[in-house]
Amino acid sequence: xxxxxxxxxxxxxxxGACVGCCPENxxxxxxxxxxxxxxxxxxxxxxxxxxxxAIFMEASR
Amino acid sequence: MKDIDVDVxxxxxxxxxxxxxxxxxxxxxxxxxxxxxxxxGSPVRCGEGIARAWLDELGIxxxxxxxxxxxxxARIVSPGGHIVTLTEKMAGNEVGYVIERDNFDRALAEDxxxxxxxxxxxxxxxxxxxxxxxxxGVKAKHMGETFDIHANVVIGADGFESQLGRWAGIDxxxxxxxxxxxxxxxxxxxxxxxxxxxxxxGSCAPGGYVWVFIxxxxxxxxxxxxxxxxxxxxxxxxxxxxxxxxxxxxxxxAKGTAIREVAGAVSCCQPLESVTADGIMLVGDAAxxxxxxxxxxxxxxxRAGKIAGEVASRALKAGDYxxxxxxxxxxxxxAKIEDQMYRNWMAKEKLVTLDDExxxxxxxxxxxxxxxxxxxxxxxxxxxxKYPELIKEFEDMxx
Numbered sequence: 093x094x095x096x097x098x099x100x101x102x103x104x105x106x107x108g109a110c111v112g113c114c115p116e117n118x119x120x121x122x123x124x125x126x127x128x129x130x131x132x133x134x135x136x137x138x139x140x141x142x143x144x145x146a147i148f149m150e151a152s153r
Numbered sequence: 154m155k156d157i158d159v160d161v162x163x164x165x166x167x168x169x170x171x172x173x174x175x176x177x178x179x180x181x182x183x184x185x186x187x188x189x190x191x192x193x194g195s196p197v198r199c200g201e202g203i204a205r206a207w208l209d210e211l212g213i214x215x216x217x218x219x220x221x222x223x224x225x226x227a228r229i230v231s232p233g234g235h236i237v238t239l240t241e242k243m244a245g246n247e248v249g250y251v252i253e254r255d256n257f258d259r260a261l262a263e264d265x266x267x268x269x270x271x272x273x274x275x276x277x278x279x280x281x282x283x284x285x286x287x288x289x290g291v292k293a294k295h296m297g298e299t300f301d302i303h304a305n306v307v308i309g310a311d312g313f314e315s316q317l318g319r320w321a322g323i324d325x326x327x328x329x330x331x332x333x334x335x336x337x338x339x340x341x342x343x344x345x346x347x348x349x350x351x352x353x354x355g356s357c358a359p360g361g362y363v364w365v366f367i368x369x370x371x372x373x374x375x376x377x378x379x380x381x382x383x384x385x386x387x388x389x390x391x392x393x394x395x396x397x398x399x400x401x402x403x404x405x406x407a408k409g410t411a412i413r414e415v416a417g418a419v420s421c422c423q424p425l426e427s428v429t430a431d432g433i434m435l436v437g438d439a440a441x442x443x444x445x446x447x448x449x450x451x452x453x454x455x456r457a458g459k460i461a462g463e464v465a466s467r468a469l470k471a472g473d474y475x476x477x478x479x480x481x482x483x484x485x486x487x488a489k490i491e492d493q494m495y496r497n498w499m500a501k502e503k504l505v506t507l508d509d510e511x512x513x514x515x516x517x518x519x520x521x522x523x524x525x526x527x528x529x530x531x532x533x534x535x536x537x538x539k540y541p542e543l544i545k546e547f548e549d550m551x552x
Contacts, residue, residue, distance in 0.1 A: 103390075107198055108314030109418035113332055113381060117319045123189050123275065136386050137329065143336040143416040145390020 096134050096152040099126055103146035110138035110147055154298040159185040161465045162290060162304035163270075164278045164317055166193045169437025169454035170310030171261035172211065176462025177306075178269035182469055185302065186265060187276040187293060189311075194258030198313075198417035200337060200376050200448070202350050202366040205241075205249030207452045211459055213264075219257040220250050221368045225348045231516035232355035232509040238520075243527050251350065251366045251374070257451075278311070281320045281433075287474060288321050288432030305474050306465040307433045310458070313418055315439035321430045325441060329382040330505075331422035333361045333448055336392040337376025338400070340409035345373050355512045357399045359383035360505040361448075365406070375406055378419065378448055380505055392416075421445035423498045424491045429479035436461045442490060446497035446504075453490050460485035500529065503547055514540050 108121045118132035126147075139147040161177040163170045166188035174186040201221075208215060229237040241249060266272055275295060282290035282301055290303040309317030318325040347370055353363040360380020365373050377396040384391040393416075400406045420441040428440040436442070437454035444453060464482040468474050507515075518536050537544040 105196070105414065105416040107196075107416040107418070108312060109334055109416065111314035111316075112312075112418055112420070113327065113329070115326055117316070120316070121189075121314050123191065123277065137381075139389070140329075140384045140386055140391070141332065141334050141381055141418060143334045143390065143392035143418070145393060148389055149386075 095136070095149040097128055097132065097136070097138050097147050098150050099128075100146050100148070101125065103144050105144050105146075107143065109141050109143055113137050113141040154295065154300045156301040156303065157185065158303045159183045159271075160304065160469050161185070161306045161308065161462075162187070162302050163308040163310055164291065165189075165310035165312055165437075165439070166262050166272065166274070167258055167310060167312060167437060167454070168261055168451050169439070169442075169458045170308065171258065171265045172455045172458030173308050173310060173436050173462040173465070174265040174270040174272075175261070175268045176459050177308075177465045178265065178462075180463060180466030182306075182466045184265075184270040185304075186262070186270055186272050187278065187302070188272070188274045189277045191275045193262045193272075193274060194255035197254045197413070197415055199254040199415070199451070200335075200364050200366050200374055201252050201254050201368075202364065202374075203250050203252055203449065203451050207456065211455050213261070213455070215250070216260060219253045219260055221253050222251040222347065223249065224251065224350050224367055227350045227352060229516060229519075230351055230353045231512045232357065233513040235513055235516035235520050237516050237524075238349070239524075239527060243524055251368055261455075278317065281307070281317065286431060288430060291317075305432070306468055308461060308465065309433060309435040309439045310437050311439050313420065313438045315435065317433065318428070318435045318439055321433050323425075323427060323430055323433075323435060325425060325428075325435070325439070327420050327422055327441070330360075330380060331420060331445070332381040333378035333419050333421055334381055334384065334392045335376060335378045335415075335417045335419065335448075336390075336396050337374055337415040338396070338411040339368065339372070339374050339413035339415070340406060341372045341412055343371055343373060343375075343409035344405035345371070353399070354504075354516075355509045358395060363396065363399050374415075375400060376415065381418075383505075419443050419448040419450065421448060421498070421501055424487065424494045427483070428486075429476050429483060431476045432474050434461050434465070434479050434482050440486075442486065442494070444497055445494060446501045453494075456489045457486040460489070496529070511543055514543055
């Protein structure tokens with residue numbers, strides 16, 4: 093089961109660090125929330141980049 | 154909402170966007186600047202330390218509305234506590250004000266509006282419009298409504314998370330070693346020396362530094378940048394964890410209370426090969442015009458923005474919105490900042506390899522030397538005299 097990123101919205105400061113680091117441009121920062129786009133290949137950079145620890149990788153089902 | 158037609162569309166109302174919009178409007182272009190957030194300048198994503206020297210050059214008058222504090226110098230602190238003091242003169246006026254970035258951004262947006270630019274907030278660009286093979290506007294959303302904004306020149310000033318450049322096919326992708334991930338608290342009731350902004354280097358902030366930028370007699374922005382390539386997977390919130398550990402070790406800071414938390418990331422890369430395409434120019438963070446050594450971007454963004462605004466208005470007069478016309482912008486911004494960006498990127502690439510012991514030795518030498526001016530070659534020669542083995546890695550810079 094491949095992993096995919098998920099986000100704890102309560103921790104997100106919608107700073108856009110994850111979006112700018114995403115090599116696939118598979119994320120979008122709306123005014124105050126993050127959207128993962130279908131082209132995400134689950135590389136996990138966003139989870140490493142998130143300064144607040146809001147993004148984490150989990151098993152997709 | 155009806156579709157909109159303008160000469161110049163600026164996406165993003167940070168300093169890069171506002172300065173571009175101002176200079177486009179001043180030169181006669183019908184200019185619209187859109188901003189995703191409901192409020193320009195908020196939330197702040199910045200350490201708020203800026204130099205003073207460049208403000209004049211851009212006609213930005215220092216205003217107490219956005220200056221919270223003025224320092225007389227900066228200090229670099231090594232892991233073992235060796236302190237290198239840099240006066241403003243020595244640092245080439247690279248230190249100076251600590252600002253209220255939200256007020257600063259609003260002041261620049263007001264300047265743009267006063268010059269004749271229109272502004273729409275809570276308005277998000279969701280895709281590019283194309284006409285005759287070039288970028289010719291964006292599809293935008295405002296309060297649930299989608300509409301087209303047609304423009305002859307599109308300016309991507311959409312920040313670190315920039316979409317416009319990537320949608321336009323401009324390669325702005327960053328390597329993890331060229332990104333610093335940041336976290337910051339604005340602390341009150343702390344013990345600090347209000348004369349100096351401090352930079353703590355070494356393993357407290359792998360591949361980056363901890364900053365203490367003074368906001369007032371007992372208040373400062375205490376923040377950290379950590380190189381993304383040094384963050385392991387599975388560690389959540391590495392930047393915040395490193396910062397919390399640093400503060401816990403410094404009782405003068407740990408006693409404070411946080412009135413604000415800030416997150417973000419900055420590029421620290423070499424100048425990009427191109428920041429333009431037919432119909433579009435990128436400015437500021439979106440164009441990766443950040444100083445790769447300090448992570449400072451406000452000055453470079455404003456400098457580039459002025460040139461972009463002027464070139465945009467000239468493009469209108471010429472009726473030429475091609476990438477080749479925009480070479481005037483490429484040449485202009487590169488003449489101002491490219492050399493320094495490249496030099497500082499080289500320096501950063503070396504500094505991120507140093508261990509704590511090396512930082513201590515280097516800072517010890519420099520602390521004793523009482524430097525007159527900060528000059529990379531002079532610094533390297535001083536260190537070479539006492540610790541030649543430390544300079545081995547930098548030998549290519551000495552030739």
